Amino acid sequence: xxxTIIAVNQLKKDFYVGEITVHALRGVDLEIKxxxxxxxxxxxxxxxxxxxxxxxxxxxxTSGTYFLDGISMGELSKNELAxxxxxxxxxxxxxxxxxxxxxxxxxxxxxxxxNPKIKSKERRERAEAALEAVGLSDRMHHMxxxxxxxxxxRVAIARSLVNDPVxxxxxxATGNLDTRTxxxxxxxxxxxxxxxxxxxxxTHEPDIAKFMTRQVMFRDGHIIREEMVTNxxxxxxxxxxxxxxxxx
Amino acid sequence: MNYINSVKIALNALKRNKFRAFLTMLGIIxxxxxxxxxxxxxxxxxxxxxxxxxxxxxxxxFAMPGAxxxxxxxxxxxxxxxxxxxDVEAIEKNCPAISDVSPEVRSSGQAVLGNQNWPTSIYGVxxxxxxxxxxxxxxxxxxxxTEIQTYAKVCLVGQTVVxxxxxxxxxxxxxxxxxxxxxxxxxxxxxxxxxxxGQDQDDLVMAPYTTVQKRILAITHxxxxxxxxxxxxxxxxxxxxxTESLRHSHKLKTGDEDDFxxxxxxxxxxxxxxxxxxxxxxxxxxxGISLLVGGIGIMNIMYVSVTERTREIGLxxxxxxxxxxxxxxxxxxxxxxxxxxxxxxxxxxxxxxxxMASIMSWPVVITTISVIMSFLVCSAIGIFFGWxxxxxxxSLNPIxxxxxx
Numbered sequence: 001x002x003x004t005i006i007a008v009n010q011l012k013k014d015f016y017v018g019e020i021t022v023h024a025l026r027g028v029d030l031e032i033k034x035x036x037x038x039x040x041x042x043x044x045x046x047x048x049x050x051x052x053x054x055x056x057x058x059x060x061x062t063s064g065t066y067f068l069d070g071i072s073m074g075e076l077s078k079n080e081l082a083x084x085x086x087x088x089x090x091x092x093x094x095x096x097x098x099x100x101x102x103x104x105x106x107x108x109x110x111x112x113x114x115n116p117k118i119k120s121k122e123r124r125e126r127a128e129a130a131l132e133a134v135g136l137s138d139r140m141h142h143m144x145x146x147x148x149x150x151x152x153x154r155v156a157i158a159r160s161l162v163n164d165p166v167x168x169x170x171x172x173a174t175g176n177l178d179t180r181t182x183x184x185x186x187x188x189x190x191x192x193x194x195x196x197x198x199x200x201x202x203t204h205e206p207d208i209a210k211f212m213t214r215q216v217m218f219r220d221g222h223i224i225r226e227e228m229v230t231n232x233x234x235x236x237x238x239x240x241x242x243x244x245x246x247x248x
Numbered sequence: 249m250n251y252i253n254s255v256k257i258a259l260n261a262l263k264r265n266k267f268r269a270f271l272t273m274l275g276i277i278x279x280x281x282x283x284x285x286x287x288x289x290x291x292x293x294x295x296x297x298x299x300x301x302x303x304x305x306x307x308x309x310f311a312m313p314g315a316x317x318x319x320x321x322x323x324x325x326x327x328x329x330x331x332x333x334x335d336v337e338a339i340e341k342n343c344p345a346i347s348d349v350s351p352e353v354r355s356s357g358q359a360v361l362g363n364q365n366w367p368t369s370i371y372g373v374x375x376x377x378x379x380x381x382x383x384x385x386x387x388x389x390x391x392x393x394t395e396i397q398t399y400a401k402v403c404l405v406g407q408t409v410v411x412x413x414x415x416x417x418x419x420x421x422x423x424x425x426x427x428x429x430x431x432x433x434x435x436x437x438x439x440x441x442x443x444x445x446g447q448d449q450d451d452l453v454m455a456p457y458t459t460v461q462k463r464i465l466a467i468t469h470x471x472x473x474x475x476x477x478x479x480x481x482x483x484x485x486x487x488x489x490x491t492e493s494l495r496h497s498h499k500l501k502t503g504d505e506d507d508f509x510x511x512x513x514x515x516x517x518x519x520x521x522x523x524x525x526x527x528x529x530x531x532x533x534x535x536g537i538s539l540l541v542g543g544i545g546i547m548n549i550m551y552v553s554v555t556e557r558t559r560e561i562g563l564x565x566x567x568x569x570x571x572x573x574x575x576x577x578x579x580x581x582x583x584x585x586x587x588x589x590x591x592x593x594x595x596x597x598x599x600x601x602x603x604m605a606s607i608m609s610w611p612v613v614i615t616t617i618s619v620i621m622s623f624l625v626c627s628a629i630g631i632f633f634g635w636x637x638x639x640x641x642x643s644l645n646p647i648x649x650x651x652x653x
Binding site for chain 2: 053056058059078079082083084085086087091093097099100101102106110111113114115116159163
């Protein structure tokens with residue numbers, strides 16, 4: 001029996017825009033176990049971004065419960081939520097969100113700066129290890145503008161790994177990349193997942209979702225479909241099969 | 249909260265924008281630098297005035313006839329003939345706080361030597377006058393008691409008179425004529441230079457007061473009394489005693505107005521010091537304004553920087569930075585800017601002050617207090633002007649900040 005990382009029960013989220021109430025989530029139940037690679041899918045306005053914000057402890061639900069690694073986030077203060085993000089979560093964004101004019105290594109170190117228990121030596125070592133894990137050990141001192149989009153996203157993944165989170169939340173992480181680079185990133189994520197990392201990946205592209213183990217489809221604030229991926233794609237093999245022209 | 253980490257984060261953020269950080273600091277640098285320079289000039293001029301004044305003798309006390317009322321008509325004090333030699337003698341006898349006292353009679357006119365002449369003043373004094381006014385005898389001697397009693401036609405001359413009438417020849421033993429009275433030069437006064445008000449203190453001739461009274465001015469009264477207090481601390485007592493003695497010898501009843509004025513040099517020193525204090529304050533205030541403008545510059549840049557770095561703030565919040573961490577980061581950034589700027593400004597200010605002192609030979613004094621003060625003001629500016637932008641940064645919502653374009 002695998003450990004439950006995320007347990008969401010009857011989650012609701014309302015937004016108040018003027019006098020209109022927008023029901024972004026209308027009662028969502030979701031459970032994600034350790035080692036899963038879950039795709040959260042849906043069109044814009046389906047509630048998947050709101051879901052991700054709540055899963056990422058960036059936003060609080062209107063009602064319902066959310067347990068992250070056994071901790072109920074509904075009772076936590078703003079600062080405790082920040083602590084939770086710092087120790088249990090890793091974020092990967094569509095637009096990388098790296099600090100400009102800051103080396104890859106320093107970018108990866110960033111989350112550890114907000115953990116007072118970690119001394120500068122350990123911080124450096126863990127950042128180096130994370131960059132090695134994403135295959136960028138030779139690019140540690142490069143600035144973001146000296147890196148390609150795929151490499152920048154790898155730095156961002158290293159940053160999400162550096163605090164050893166229980167789950168990595170990726171928001172359209174391949175949205176800004178071409179097919180080949182997307183596959184490379186997916187290969188990296190599949191590899192991390194293989195090694196035991198739990199990953200939640202928000203996407204609207206069905207072919208990207210095929211790399212994952214489970215798909216969760218959102219529409220109008222509900223989960224309309226939830227299914228295991230049967231013929232799962234292997235990114236490494238797909239990369240080999242890509243026609244050479246794509247390299248140009 | 250980990251302050252060391254916060255300082256590191258802030259330092260890294262500043263390093264990413266070195267040139268902008270420098271430009272932001274420039275306002276503070278110039279502000280602090282000018283405060284230091286202006287205060288140094290102000291303090292310097294105050295000190296030089298004080299030095300010159302005390303060169304004239306801080307124990308110096310003057311008594312001169314004051315404005316008097318005669319049958320309802322207020323008379324000017326220049327024609328007053330109320331001071332007599334007896335007043336001086338009375339002061340000598342009755343005032344223990346006075347060490348030396350001398351009558352003073354003055355006249356101005358041409359000093360003539362052969363075909364040369366020079367406009368100057370003649371002072372009729374006694375032997376104690378040199379001590380009172382801190383004159384030294386450069387060469388020769390002062391008057392003898394006999395010379396004073398016999399209205400002897402002798403005099404001492406100041407350096408300016410010597411230069412203008414005699415050039416390089418030795419004046420001692422020669423005679424100059426003053427208002428057609430030939431006066432034998434028996435001594436030369438040591439050089440004294442200008443006083444605090446720019447008067448040449450060497451442009452004078454000194455003769456026994458009897459000589460000036462009887463032979464030159466043909467008067468029996470004296471124009472003023474110069475005295476020196478036994479010590480600086482006895483100034484107040486000396487003024488009181490002189491006032492008392494003069495009231496007594498002028499037969500003034502209780503309730504009568506004084507027909508004389510008593511002034512001390514230390515009062516003058518205080519007056520001039522307070523004038524230069526006001527000047528220092530004014531200069532400081534003007535440069536303080538530029539410091540303020542520098543502070544507003546920091547606030548402006550920090551404010552722009554918060555907007556520009558919205559996504560960075562969102563990222564920091566999402567990886568576990570708390571609002572207070574963000575607040576601290578931006579606050580430390582602005583404090584670092586102002587404190588670095590302050591240190592550079594203080595250094596530049598001191599250098600500029602020294603350069604000015606050596607090139608233009610201005611009197612300057614850098615006081616520790618002005619350095620410490622400007623440093624504290626800088627830090628305060630950093631906190632004060634950094635607070636608002638930092639608050640703005642800390643209050644950002646991470647979701648909105650991450651999506652900010």
